[in-house]
Amino acid sequence: MDKLLSALSLSRRAGHLAMGHDDVKHALRRGDAQLVILARDASARLTEEIRGLAEHVPVFQTRYTMDDFGQQPGRRFAVAAVTDRGLAELARKALPGEEAAKED
Secondary structure, three states, rough: OHHHHHHHHHHHOOOOOOEEEHHHHHHHHHHOOOOOOOOOOOOOOHHHHHHHHOOOOEEEEEOOOHHHHHHHHHOOOOOOEEHHHHHHHHHHOOOOOEEEOOOO
């Protein structure tokens, strides 16, 4: 399994991954989100909304699709937020070559 997908899977199993529009919005508003990941095929509307909410949180647009993200939890999603600082750093290190949609 790819390093980023592994990091997201570990975050999910540890209870530190918000998946999907509503969960990520709540994590951002609560100040829990440490890193936000967007699928390559996330809509422009969703991408713009998340960027607007993630004022001080790094947001990365990845090469993965919603289907790629959905393989592990069995649920497709276009956006996810890692809510633990250490796990966010692990995921961020798995992103070399990924294009940052927004840096903090």
